[in-house]
Amino acid sequence: MISEAFIPAVTSLGSLALILGIIIYFVSKKFYVAEDPMVTIINGILPGVNCGACAYPSCNQFAEELVRTKDTTMTCPVGGADLAAKLGESLGIEMAEPKPVTCAVICQGNSDNARASAEYVGIQDCWAAMQAFAGPKQCRHSCLGLGSCIAWCDFNAMRIENGLIVIDKDLCTGCGACVPACPTGVLVMQQKKAERIFIACNSHDRGADTKRACDAGCTACQKCVKVCPEEAIVIENFVARIIQEKCTACGKCLEVCPSKVNCIVLEKDMVKSTNAS
């Protein structure tokens, strides 16, 4: 008979479902975690890549902290001004505008410019290579070109080209995760500007040694220092450095650099318009 087969099955499974349902109901009541609905909203606005650029380990923690403190100085460097405006709108406060930054490579030592030392055979990672010797290029301050930093970039903005790290300006959000990943320190964060000039050399060796190792090396010749009308260029530890706050991007220094490959670089950043909101 149908009832003989059906009834025990339906009743046993049905009662099992009922009991489990009741248990789940009580468990969910008992262990309910109160969460501010605002956190969920803020979380939805944030990029959600957990890059850590805001100094919080995850976007969620940033959201919780922001909702709790309503601290207007908290910024998400990745989202920039647009995101700050949206956050402010949701929370009903005026958020501080983040200063957009971007990653700059202060080395031009690609395979054409920099002279190689010995060939490196082994684990293809900059830190691993550094355990064996000073690196595959004669200049020990250069980009080693093995790309340890690439794994740290959450935005797919880095790649190795001709033995040198190249950053895709459009993809780089300025989160800064790559900076500590570089053993020689050729990655630095710089403020975005319509026109940004910086010295793309990291060599702290003396001029003659730098020149021997690389065609694009800064020999600390002082020519750019003398020509700069804003006194925005200083020599520090055998390498020139441009003080970005003072620099007006007049371009005079670009003309006097005597290096075979100009060690001063002009970058045109696409600064996002701030009146998007």
Add this chain to the structure above:
Amino acid sequence: MEPVKLKVSYAPFVRSKDSIESVMYNVALALFPATAMSVYYFGIPALLVTITAIASSVGFEWLTDKIRKKPDSCLDGSAVVTGLLLALNVPSSLPLWMVVVGSFVAIVVTKHLFGGLGFNIFNPALVARVFLLISFPVAMTSWAVPFAVDMQTAASPLGILKTDGMAALSNFSYMDALLGKTGGSLGETSVLALLFGAAWLFYKRYITISIPLSFIASTLAFTGIFYLIDPTTYASPLFHFLTGGLVLGAFFMATDMVTSPLSLRGQLLFGIGCGLLTAVIRLWGGYPEGVSFAILIMNSLVPLLDKWDLDEIKAKKQKSLTTA
């Protein structure tokens, strides 16, 4: 002085001669006596099964490498060993297309779907054998008779024991079992030839004694207890040692590096587990032979056995950190 082109690498600058290839081809070499014996007993069909198994395994390895875009590993010997072990695990009368199916299961399903050599949880050849046994039970249990003229088949001693009991084994000869003159799969026959190969692996230090010893000892101990209780129903431990795939399994399958535990404690537990399961299946299970099932079940416990050791290391370290 003439300049030399220097290369920089990290120490050490001398390496041992051991490689995956040397390990694998030595295992293959160690299996050669057993293979030769089976070809001697079962003739051309055995040779064809062996060649088909090896060739198809290597072929599937090559194909998967191409699909997975991995560097070629088809000649690193692991596929050869898998193919050879598969051949030794099937009857010589098995249709060749089934052998190819077995190779596919071993190489593609068991090995590469789990990540390739080093990542597989189960022994590829054994999974293939069990797959074939479940899929084609008749073909997988029709054992050819040694020196058979036509395609004459017979049951294996363990099969006879399972179906007809002790009484049917009256004309069983231990000497024939030792030399392999019994029905069975290619590698289940000659214990002597297998031990000869295992000795080579010990000499080359590619296997350690812990797993085979604990495996065989626990099987013998367990079956021995029941033999002492009732010798008329249960076969002697010696019978269990000489028949079926115990020696092949203990020395060549359970010792597979990838699917066995790393520490001595883990290896002993692994071996004992294999032994007990083998004995239990043989004495009371539905199948006459339990070695493959036993090893596969224990294979699944290997990550747990390894984790046990590692957790102990971790706990010790954490303890020293908290006290410091």
Add this chain to the structure above:
Amino acid sequence: MKTFTIGGIHPPESKLTASKAIEKMPVPSEIVVSMSQHLGKPAKPLVKVGEEVKKGQRIGEADGFISAHVHAGTSGKVKSVKSVPHPGGNYSLSVTITTDGEDAWAEGLNTAPIDWKGLSKESIIERIKDAGIVGMGGAGFPSSVKLSPPPDKTIDTIILNGAECEPFLTADHRVMVESAEEVIKGLEIITSLFQGKAKPFIGIEANKPDAIAAMKKAAKGTGIEIVTLETKYPQGAEKQLINAITGRTIEEGQLPFDKGCLVHNIGTAVAIYDAVSCNRPLVERVLTVSGMEISSARNIRAVIGTRFSDIAAFSGGISEKTNQVITGGPMMGRSQFTLEVPITKTTSGILFINNAGLESSRERTCIRCGKCIDACPQGLEPWLLGNEAQFRRLDEAELYGLANCTECGSCTFVCPSKRELVHWIKYAKALVNNRKQRKTA
């Protein structure tokens, strides 16, 4: 025969130069004296370009507690003071001296031997410090610091390390055969610093029977025990040597003196004898020049600062097949990127080899054979540390004993999958270090 309890491997010994007497290498026309020939901070250079220096003159002042003085290896004129390649694989501040060929000692140095037994403990340590003596086995820990352990530690065992377990190297071996007297006297000086409460041992691997015989003969009646050790790598590593001779185990984070032990190198003992009795600073050392690609492999006594290229020329030149030049032994040495590097106080050997394995070495996946576990003398799980390092799980790696690895290289040696285990471990250590520095900064 004694040996350490866990792990160990047997690499091919390749002691090509075991029976070759030490030859003195003439001073080259230019030497490069590095300011960092020791553990710790580099020394501060005391000379300027153009200055005349004498042999044995102090040209680098120890900077800090763990640092050592550096001396000119010969007389001449300072050519430059700048950063140049260093055999450690990087660059270091170095004084380049154009030699004048006179090899004239500075005043008051290299005197006739005096009876050191009349000297106080403090003045002995002062002389060792002034001579700039560091551990000559490889690490380069300043000997004067090592010989003044904290007062709460009692030293009851002093071990001279004559194991020389690295393949190819025979420098200590030849010193033991040729200068047994000095070795014994050096050890007696070290022992005297501990008021006779410490028992002196010399541990020598069984593959050097002539050294064992020579040392036994010289040690007769001195109370020094010569211990024959099994030939097994890394018998000469500090922790393993202590374990082999005393049975004690140095735990993670401990130093030998925590277990009442002090280990010195054979060469260091001779240098201590020279410094204390003859007031001779450490300006030359014995090293092995070997490998398959050098015309005449030999043991030489060379001035510290001699360039590798000069040594290669002195040893008959190298073949075109050379693709690696290594300082130290093949297990723990470093491969060089240029032949312009000089030897330092810690250079125990230079090997010119054709490493054919370089071309074919490609890391494969771990096949879980467990050989590295059996080989590791520290009882670690190298395969696991390698995996954790590869995926940068640093916390995990630290929990599995990353810091306890002595980087002996046994795991990489045995790995059939050719995994660069010790390199991965070193890599993880570097990342851990970097993380610590960033946290404190």
